[in-house]
């Protein structure tokens with residue numbers, strides 16, 4: 056009797072997180088039925104496989120038992136202020152884990168897709184292409200760059216792996232605080248008569264929906280599974296939406312004028328004109344989506360406190376667009392994404 060052929064396994068590490076959740080969901084929806092999609096969680100492992108990646112022996116045994124064809128690594132400590140304070144602890148998640156995954160990828164033969172960040176750049180010369188020189192400004196960026204270097208070692212050309220850098224993310228969640236983008240809604244929702252609140256208007260924010268990233272990840276995984284031109288090396292994916300112009304509405308409130316929409320409300324990738332979004336202009340947009348005044352918010356033109364942040368890390372996504380096509384790499388408009396995500400978290404929005 057011929058030996059049974061095991062179905063290919065795609066393993067999402069960190070499937071309980073903001074991005075991993077969307078990645079696992081999209082993989083399950085999109086990959087053929089014969090493919091097994093498994094996800095791990097740690098403190099939020101309900102419905103997932105519990106796995107503490109800091110336990111090296113157990114992790115290696117787990118990987119060997121799963122025998123995955125593809126591993127998508129969404130585990131990280133991604134809060135820059137926490138990494139600054141708990142450097143060694145964060146290093147285990149952000150760097151040591153990737154060293155183990157690189158070794159196991161070589162030993163077990165799986166394709167590794169590792170998620171990284173635009174914070175590997177210093178934000179002084181945007182837009183950044185994947186080959187541009189990185190220069191992180193904070194410990195989080197340094198650790199993520201160190202993780203990339205593990206995968207781009209001496210034999211990088213030979214490694215079955217890809218690095219996907221993404222900017223600040225938002226997406227379906229149970230809690231505003233899970234993303235620094237949706238967290239902005241908290242200050243929008245305080246009573247307008249309360250004292251003025253300064254909001255960062257210094258750093259460019261290319262807020263990208265996790266389901267858009269998940270669609271890109273799924274396309275990359277699909278190519279690795281089918282052998283249709285497995286992508287290797289470093290890639291960038293980001294929303295390119297910008298051109299928020301603030302003007303006064305009838306009631307004196309600031310209103311954003313979205314100049315980035317093309318015919319049919321579709322985003323025009325790379326369209327020039329206008330400014331990149333900032334936390335402040337995203338807050339004004341959130342105010343519109345929630346039907347709340349934002350007069351109590353004040354733009355702050357100086358860099359924020361805490362771990363140093365780069366000012367503008369706009370990512371050039373043309374290489375990925377060329378590899379996967381415009382349809383796969385298209386991002387939804389920020390207004391639409393925020394409306395849907397805030398509706399899911401708060402149960403109500405007013406703009407339609």
Ligand SMILES: NC(=O)c1ccc[n+]([C@@H]2O[C@H](COP(=O)([O-])OP(=O)(O)OC[C@H]3O[C@@H](n4cnc5c(N)ncnc54)[C@H](OP(=O)(O)O)[C@@H]3O)[C@@H](O)[C@H]2O)c1
Nearest residue numbers: 069071072073074096097098099107108130131172223224
């Ligand atoms: N969020 C952003 O704005 C952003 C921006 C740029 C790049 N990125 C990158 O995108 C990737 C995903 O980030 P994210 O925002 O989805 O992060 P996240 O929401 O904080 O999720 C982190 C994941 O890591 C898991 N994890 C933490 N400690 C673990 C441990 N000891 N053992 C096993 N798993 C552990 C968490 O599991 P539990 O929750 O179950 O404990 C969770 O699934 C990261 O590489 C990050 O650097 C994120």
